[in-house]
Amino acid sequence: MSTVLVVDDDPDIRTLIAWDLSQAGHEVHTACDGEEAVEAILRVRPDVVLLDWMMPKLNGLEVCRLVRSARDGVGIPVIFVTAKTQRADLIDGFMAGADDYLTKPFTAEQLTERVRRVLEAV
Amino acid sequence: MSDVRVGAAAPKAEFVAAITHDLRAALTAIIGSFEILLSDRVGELSTEQREILAMGSRNTDRLVEAVERLDAGLPRTSSSVEVS
Numbered sequence: 329m330s331t332v333l334v335v336d337d338d339p340d341i342r343t344l345i346a347w348d349l350s351q352a353g354h355e356v357h358t359a360c361d362g363e364e365a366v367e368a369i370l371r372v373r374p375d376v377v378l379l380d381w382m383m384p385k386l387n388g389l390e391v392c393r394l395v396r397s398a399r400d401g402v403g404i405p406v407i408f409v410t411a412k413t414q415r416a417d418l419i420d421g422f423m424a425g426a427d428d429y430l431t432k433p434f435t436a437e438q439l440t441e442r443v444r445r446v447l448e449a450v
Numbered sequence: 451m452s453d454v455r456v457g458a459a460a461p462k463a464e465f466v467a468a469i470t471h472d473l474r475a476a477l478t479a480i481i482g483s484f485e486i487l488l489s490d491r492v493g494e495l496s497t498e499q500r501e502i503l504a505m506g507s508r509n510t511d512r513l514v515e516a517v518e519r520l521d522a523g524l525p526r527t528s529s530s531v532e533v534s
Contacts, residue, residue: 338475344482351491382471411474413521414467433478433514436485 330447331355333374335365335391336409337383341432345378345409348436349443362386366394374404376446379426381410381417389424396425405446409434466520473517480510 332354334345339360346356357372359365363385369377377395381388392406408421411432421429427446430438484507486492488500495503 338479340479341475341482344479344486347486348482411471411478413470413474432474433481436482 329353329355330375330443331357331372332443333357333359333365333368333372333377335359335362335368335377335383335388336380337361338380341380345439348439351436352440352443354443362388362391365391369395369404370398370400373400375450376405376407376443378407378409378443381408381412381421389420392421392424392426403450405450407442407446409439466523470517470520473513477510477514477517481507481514484510 332349334342334349334356335358336342336345337360342358342360346358349356357368357374359368361384365377365379365383366386368374369391379388379391383391386394388408388410392408395404395406396402405427406425407428407430408426409430409432410417410421413431418429427449428442430442484503487495487503488507
């Protein structure tokens with residue numbers, strides 16, 4: 329069983345992602361903004377982080393950069409799960425250190441497959 | 451005159467981008483909810499309940515297509531990206 333941290337400021341989306349991944353057998357933790365995400369990443373040490381982009385306090389891009397610059401966070405896979413679909417956004421996400429980029433809306437199958445693939449690559 | 455049109459295009463593109471962003475977020479929750487109900491994992495549905503939910507799901511797909519058309523109509527730097 330893998331530990332997944334779901335970061336999204338939308339409570340409905342947090343609930344849905346957590347439900348899907350719990351059904352797939354993962355242990356799921358959640359955070360509702362960027363600051364809470366950084367704290368949770370350092371405390372939980374998840375196997376993968378699902379990270380929204382547009383969030384209060386710290387946005388997902390800032391969180392990803394912080395994680396990548398922290399000695400303990402370098403190896404933690406990050407998947408952006410975002411409604412930002414512009415080509416420039418995708419590039420910014422990968423430049424910030426993301427391992428994958430999933431755009432909203434998505435299906436449960438797409439979500440669990442992306443998580444599986446990233447975990448396999450670790 | 452053309453400068454005025456160019457000047458007005460940028461705020462419009464930003465508006466469309468903001469709207470499609472919010473629509474995508476809301477559609478994620480709606481699609482996910484339909485998926486969970488249709489999967490029977492939270493209780494078995496009757497045939498009639500399944501047909502009603504399937505109707506909602508089909509029309510959600512139509513909304514997703516509409517959002518993608520909106521995104522595709524944005525300037526080049528704002529085009530939708532398919533990530534496989």
